[in-house]
Amino acid sequence: MKYVDEFRAKSTAQKLSRAITAEADPERRYHLMEFCGGHTHAIFRYGVQDLLPENVRLVHGPGCPVCVLPIARIDMAIAMAEQHGVTLCSYGDMLRVPASQRKSLLKAKAQGADIRMVYSTQDALNIAKEQPDKQVVFFGIGFETTTPPTAVAIKQAQALGLKNFSVFCNHVLTPAAIQNILESPEVRELGTVSLDGFLGPSHVSSIIGSQPYEFFAEEFQRPVVIAGFEPLDVMQSILMLVRQLNEGRHDVENEYTRVVSPEGNLKAKRLVAEIFELRRSFEWRGLGLVPYSALRIKKPFAEFDAELRFPVEEVRAADVKGCECPAILRGVKRPTDCKLFGTVCTPENPMGSCMVSSEGACAAYWTYGRFREQAAS
Amino acid sequence: MNKKRYTSRLDLKNGTVDMTHGAGGRAMAQLIDELFVGSLDNELLRQGNDQAAFDVPRGRMVMSVDGHVISPLFFPGGDIGSLSVHGTVNDVAMSGARPLYLSAGFILEEGFPLADLKRIVESMAAAANLAGVPVVTGDTKVVEKGKGDGVFITTTGIGMVPEGINISGDRARPGDRILVSGSMGDHGVAIMSKRENLTFETTIESDSQSLHDLVAAMVEAVPDIHCLRDPTRGGLASTLNEMAQQSGVGMQLREEEIPVKPEVHAACELLGLDPLYVANEGKLIAICAAADADRLLAVMRAHPKGAEAAIIGEVIEDEHNFIQMETSFGGSRIVDWLAGEQLPRIC
DSSP states (O other), rough: TTTGGGGGOOOHHHHHHHHHHHHTTTTSSSEEEEHHHHHHHHHHTGGGGGOOOEEEEEEEEEEOOHSSSHHHHHHHHHHHHSOOOOEEEGGGGGGGSOOOOOOOHHHHTTTOOOOESSSSHHHHHHHHHTTTTSOOOEEESTTTTTHHHHHHHHHHHHHTTTTSSEEEEEEHHHHEEEEEEEHHHHHHHHTOOOOEEEEOOSSHHHHHHHHGHHHHHTTTTTOOOESSHHHHHHHHHHHHHHHHHHTTTEEEEOOOTTTTSSSSHHHHHHHHHHEEOSSSEETTTTTTEEEEEEEEEGGGGGGGBHHHOOOOOOOOOOTTTTOOHHHTTTTSSSSSSSSSBBTTTTTTSSSSSTSSSTTTHHIIIIIOOOOOOHHHH | OOOOOOOOOOOTTOOBBOGGGGSSSSHHHHHHHIIHHHOOOOOOHHTTOOOOOOOOOHHHEEEEEEEEOOSSETTTTEEEHHHHHHHHHHHHTTTTTEEEEEEEEEEEEEBBHHHHHHHHHHHHHHHHHTOOOOEEEEEEEEEETTTTTEEEEEEEHHHHHOTTOOOOOOOTTOOOOOEESSSSSSHHHHHHHHHHOOOOOOOOOOOOOOOHHHHHHHHHHHHTEEEEOOOOOOOHHHHHHHHHOOOOOOOEEGGSSSSSOOHHHHHHHHHHHHHSSSSOOOOOEEOOHHHHHHHHHHHHHSGGGGGGGGEEEEEETTTTTTTTEEEEEEEEEEEOOOOOOOSOOOO
């Protein structure tokens, strides 16, 4: 397929594989974190790790929007549908994520709550238009990539004078999470977790640009290479990271120049700034409370804020006992370090969020990579 | 046939199904006569009994049932009527059998347009005629509006297995070759392109077709085919996993060898789907001994329904029953069972 196959060509992959092997210093190890779940998925789906030398290892980061949303927020979404009787519209990935008391949006739906899977904010708006006598809440989740469409939906609802549409806003910010990981004790105290460099997000960076990463590169002295989602992008970016590390550099480089510019998408950023403001703090699964890491709807748009219109209690809920999602999301543990992995926790019956989304590290390991562990054991 | 007289003919243009059409009275008799028997016409159905009686040849008989709840009812390349024939004919044929007869149970929703029902039944009749497998008995029920979704069709089929054929999902052995009859994912993508909230432009049509003639040619050339199965829901990936588990083996695939149309590939790319998990309704997977593989491939390719057949991998020993694949990128990965649902109500 044109414009896709070029980025998945085996011959180029083999050339890059040889180049990385030649570049990597056999005397040292390279621990590179791919922040984004999209990268995690691509790495497993195409078997990228097979093409890397043994001393270049990928550490999977927390950039899976479904995985980082804490249970309490899903409980709140369910409560909005059950207690307030709203039509709750959600992206499909969210439906199977376990909430507390063995519930999930899908189970709540089966028990009669009006929960709909949508592909876009436009679908949710259309539902609101079609059923004017029912309140429709869009379950807004995701990083900087999914925030602009939510902003557009709010603007449109306002323009249309819709009184039955609102957003349960859970949009989160990538730079805050990266900073949090770099400041975590595991990474700071040498010897626990080593993170030598980052593969920077693809789509997120198309919105925020490459500039926001310059702070980490400088402050924490870790190189960042913004990488596209295709497997050849990933390999090229790994080569660039290995080179930077060998040369002792810690720059922000952009492999994904066909999409990402230094300043990002100004129009989208303006729109987001018009409608959303920073939350002082927001809970992330795995990272805990992270200051200024999420967005909420600004006062002038309060009528579209589902949290204000349909108040429900936010109860901090504990993760399933034994579930290592928090440590896996920080890159501290691998999916196979979790006792639940593949025993009681599988994609059919997920205990933790990393097993639900195809972008989650556990689901990717289980779905594409578990033969490696079996072969090793 | 004794033509009953009704006060007026069914209004097949503007009429709709109502509760009387399932109530057992004259309205139901009229619907059956004018619509079902009229279209699906054959000697056994015409007798008007609650069952069809026929002689059976000696040998091994197979029987299979398939419920059809597809949404939308009409899709590029077919509709629920033709699908309900193909689905069951294929399930029967995957034993190597020659399908003989079908039954059809209709669950209709009150308010369903009779014109649409006529289209569906006519399409069913055309598919049955083309396949040479008549619908010899049937049933109609009507449910209140909101309790169904237009029409659901359950078909049952029976067929006879030729002497000496023993095809079963548990017969894959290490060393066997895995073949597919053509491109993967056409049906699922055709359906998705017409889903209400997903509409996109594509020229892809469903591959819905009956495969018993292809199977007949295959078993004639290679009587010792080990396994046959049509990769419907869950696609190639899930069907291979089923057979690997049944046979207690693993499989090794080569992604480059698996035929996928560029349009299907593109649509899947757009929707974030993997064509290996997308449903087919007119393709089959065959597993046979390595020594038979080239002959089987040649026979399949010589048949119009297998023109794009390919050998996609082989059966290996593996206590974990993993389906492994060398990716076209040069790495390797597992091809796992489909988790959850990729898209509901695909057939």
